[in-house]
Amino acid sequence: MTQKQIARELGLAVSTVSRALTGQPHVGEATRKAVLAAAERHGYRPNAVARALRRRETRMIGVVVPDMLNHFYAACTTVLQESFEDHGYGMLLAVTGNDPQRERTALARLRDAQVEGVVLVPSATPRSTGPLDLPVVEMIRTSGRTQVDTVQCAEHETAAEAIGHLASLGHRRIAVIAGEPEFSTTRERVAGARAALAGLGLPPARVLTRDHTRAWGTEAMRQLVTGEEPPTAVFAASSELALGALHEAQRLGIGIPGRLSLAALGNTDWFDVCRPPVTACAQPLAEVGMISAQILLSRLAGARRSPSHIRVSGRLVVRGTTSAPGARRDGDRPREASGASADGPANSPTGGLG
DSSP, X not given: OOHHHHHHHHTOOHHHHHHHHTTOSSOOHHHHHHHHHHHHHTTOOOOHHHHHHHHTOOOEEEEEESOSSSHHHHHHHHHHHHHHHHTTOEEEEEEOTTOHHHHHHHHHHHHHTTOSEEEEOOSSGGGOOOOOSSOEEEESSOOSOSSXXXXXXXXXXXXXXXXXXXXXXXXXXXXXXEOOTTSHHHHHHHHHHHHHHHHTTOOOOEXXXXXXXXXXXXXXXXXXXXXXXXXXXXXXXXXXXXXXXXXXXXXXXXXXXXTOEEEEESOOTHHHHSSSOOEEEEOOHHHHHHHHHHHHHHHHTTOOOSOOEEEEOOEEEOOTTOOSOOOOOTTOOOOOOSSOOTTXXXXXXXXXXX
């Protein structure tokens, strides 16, 4: 059944039937009731796609993230979807794999699908600063675009808190393992660690950066503990990096926390079941997703204001991988362990935050 058929049955103009079905004015009450009764009698359902195209309103929002296997992005995306559905919006998801070209393609396709707004976790900053012609909230990372809202974790402050905790235990040689330096999150974490050490009058950290993978955490830990003047404490700037670092310490027979303390950024479930449990900076996943959704929904409702830049604080969860520096015995050097893979367990949980 179509509007044209209803109009023919009732002897009305199609425009009158359309106004009655969509609740518009200038339709008599008796006419409106007759149209609605005919629509119900014949099981009429409006063509939502056609109506959306006519109104330029699809009630769809795009979400662009680097990775859905990552615990952080999965948790934020779940909150986004629930928030949008509560307000009558659907969600279209795109995954970029941190590839700027895939990000550009995803944004173009979302525009073609006429989404009304986008929540975006940008890829590498220098290559992702093109203009956007729809409401956008950048979540977790920032790209350098000036006319978009942003919602970030307080990366600088969180890293500084972790370093402060290690220093309070008596550590003076503290190293940092971090991810891609082109990401705003990595730069803030490293800057926060360095600022904390400088503020405490401690030597600058040795900082190793490459990517947010378990393999890099493994390699970086190996470089740190087998070099000259190895650190007594390490700050791993994501949970995947922490996983690789822990595995390498175990493989080399390095006691944690007796010989080396480890603090991580991010707080996945497996941190609590490790032996010892991992000291970590818990990131406010639900809050980041909720605030991002609220800001975008307010834009779609017509809010006109300068871009919002929100930073959400996490909290330090002290567990068993950090303690005062242990006494180093003569000849206490890392050993090569046999029968273990340097890449760690094949089925280890994921959750590194980029």
